Amino acid sequence: MSQSGRFLLYVHLVRGTIGNRNFFTGLVLTVSLTKKTQSQTNLLPRKQEAKKNVMAQAMKMKMQIIIVMQKKRMTLLRKSHINTLSCSKDKLSRPFCQTRVVICSYGLIPTLINKSKKIKPGTFKCIIVDESHMLRSNTSQRTKAMLPVLKAAPRCVLLSGTPALARPKELWPQLSVLGDWWVDENSFIEKYVRPAAKDKTNNGDDGTGEGNTTSRAELHTLLTSTVMIRRVKADMLKSLPPKLRELAYITLQDEGLKYRFNKYMALLREGSGTLGKLARTHHVENAQKGSSFHSVSDGDHSITVAQALHKIDLEADEQHRIGMDQIQKSLIGSTHLGEESTELRLQSMEAALVQKINDHRKKRKIELKNGNGFFDGKKIIESSFLDNESPLEGKEEMTRKSVLNELYKMTGAAKVPAIIQKLKQWLNDPTKGKLCIFAHHLSVLDDIQSGADLSNAPGSKTKFIRIDGATMPKVRQESISSFQNDPTVRVAVLGITAAGVAVTLTASSNIWFAELFWTPAIMIQAEDRCHRIGQQSNVRCVYFQ
Known part of the structure; x- marks a missing residue:
């Protein structure tokens, strides 16, 4: 169970009594099984006690326990009631034991559901899912196998310190277990994941699944007022020592790795998207700080391939800087066209500038490749760290993702x-x-x-x-x-x-x-x-x- 900020997602915490003993009372899903998980059952008192005293003792021991209510009596689980599965061959119920709770890992559950058919929808009355963000992808085999079983259980508790690791879309599989929130996943995505067209400009969202400020705030309010209970570590564990973060900067010494790194960075800078812009900006900033690994001197009569490529990059950066200055000047006085029209015009002009710069960059690379050993009147010296592969061949087809x-x-x-x-x-x-x-x-x-x-x-x-x-x-x-x-x-x-x-x-x-x-x-x-x-x-x- 996560020790960090805790989220509890729940549905129908109490619905009737346990009823038919032919059903298992509960299933506990964990990321990994530990000896601590198994040994905690030995700490449970065997005698029945008053509810208040039992809960106080449980909180004191910081135990994970399941309490089964039957009419007006409270029964604590005994060790013999709990069965921990360590492999797919294990049986849900041990011989001569009255199994009430089954504990298994995420790694086992797809096999138990899809192959051995030991677990089916309706097998359990209650299911507790630890680290429920493991179900964040609707396309994973684990999620596909588990969702029908979770939805069929009258009671389901989902525990996670990070229900959504990256984007709101990851909440959908978990929320679908907890009730009929929306007609389908598409309605949830349309409402809270994919921003409306009118919000894209205002919130800077590109429709990649991050949502926007308004939709995220609405979703947070909806969750905290219905099925989500949040407990932050700073509030619950006040005696925990602080966490300190530091950055340690390393200077790259391997010349071959330097060359390869700059070769791929040059490819990244050729892009017209966000990655290309960030790479170009970073490159210019480093050049201004004097941190480029190669410097190009006009007084030298020789040049390496890496230096030549670096010179081409500097030329492209300078062209981009001058071009953007000219674009900004041309837009002065055009505010009467409206903010949206001005923004669209700026984007169009910048795209044309980037295309022009990329064309010039490719032309210069062809000059480098076909210069018969010379570039801009300087003799090309192949450094010892250069590989046999030409830095200009076969790389244009690489996707931005593969370069990254x-x-x-x-x-x-x-x-x-x-x-x-x-x-x-x-x-x-x-x-x-x-x-x-x-x-x-x-x-x-x-x-x-x-x-x-x-x-x-x-x-x-x-x-x-x-x-x-x-x-x-x-x-x-x-x-x-x-x-x-x-x-x-x-x-x-x-x-x-x-x-x-x-x-x-x-x-x-x-x-x-x-x-x-x-x-x-x-x-x-x-x-x-x-x-x-x-x-x-x-x-x-x-x-x-």
């Missing part, structure tokens, strides 16, 4: 040497304690692991755990327990998405992010693996840039 993904991979690889150096320094200092390192790409995790000589061999002083998408549930839990309890295990190498939820790593108060992720909420979830109940120290999160 390549840049994303390179930024992670570029930071690995510096992180390895700092990690070795950390391991050589026994007073530093434990450390969690998050990254997204497996190649980055592999390079950090091998580069820092992390090993779990007997007597090793660099023992570690690793959790990524390929880690099996049993190994995952064993790794977490080892990191939490074994003082010789000092490093956790973690995938941002694989270990960002359902993991408690409070033995460490230091987190390094070797890579960023597309969604900020995922990063916050990863931070909270250490910043949660049980943490005694300030949590220091370092983001390498």
Whole structure:
């Protein structure tokens, strides 16, 4: 269960009594199963007590319990009532046990529903779904399998610290479980996800699913007044130490990586969309700060390919600056046409300017390619770090997304040497304690692991755990327990998405992010693996840039 800001989505919390004993009372879905989840049932008192005293005791122990009301009596669950499924071969009901609650993970549920048919709509009277944002995509096999089962249950409780990680559209599968809110998903999207045409200009939304200010405020009000109860960590866990964030800047030293990075950035700058504009602006700002990795001197009689490409970029940036100045001057005095007409005219003129600049850029690249070893009267010197692939061939067809993904991979690889150096320094200092390192790409995790000589061999002083998408549930839990309890295990190498939820790593108060992720909420979830109940120290999160 999430320890961060908590959202509780519920429907029909009380509807009649339990009734037919042939039905299971409840199903609890979790991201991962832990020994703590199973052992908590031993703490439940076996004798019946008054409701007030029971609830007070439960709150004191901070337990997750399910209380079943039958007429006027209260019955607490016994250990024998709870069955935890660890594989698809396990039966829902154990022999000689009166199973009332079944606990299983998200990984098992599609198999139990689609293949073995052990779980069907109507099997459970109540279902509790922890980390319900795992159902945010209507197209995933998990969501398709679970929604009919959830909708058929008379009672359903959804728990999540981040119900929507990126956009309001992710709420729809969860809300569809809780009641008949709209006729269909399209009506929800039309109302709260896709802004009306009149709001696009005012709110700057491009229709990509972010909604607009008015629709988001209306949706928030609707949810909080009906099915959503929000509890913020700062209000609930006032004794929790603060979380500190820092930026650590790294200077790129690998010349080959510099060349490749600038090659892809040049491709990105050729775009006429938002990415192209941001890339051009960033490039101009860096040039003004003198941070470009190559400088072009007119006094030199030779030039590298990278320098030539950089010169072409500078020419394009200068053309863009001059062109925009001319456009702005031409629009002075045209306000009588109306704000909307002026804006449309500006967009049209800027698009024409970008097209002209791109044409000039392509022309200059052809000159570079076909210059017989010369460019602008200077001899082209192929640097030792240049690969055999021409930077001008086969790249024009690359999509902006593929270029961006390549840049994303390179930024992670570029930071690995510096992180390895700092990690070795950390391991050589026994007073530093434990450390969690998050990254997204497996190649980055592999390079950090091998580069820092992390090993779990007997007597090793660099023992570690690793959790990524390929880690099996049993190994995952064993790794977490080892990191939490074994003082010789000092490093956790973690995938941002694989270990960002359902993991408690409070033995460490230091987190390094070797890579960023597309969604900020995922990063916050990863931070909270250490910043949660049980943490005694300030949590220091370092983001390498």
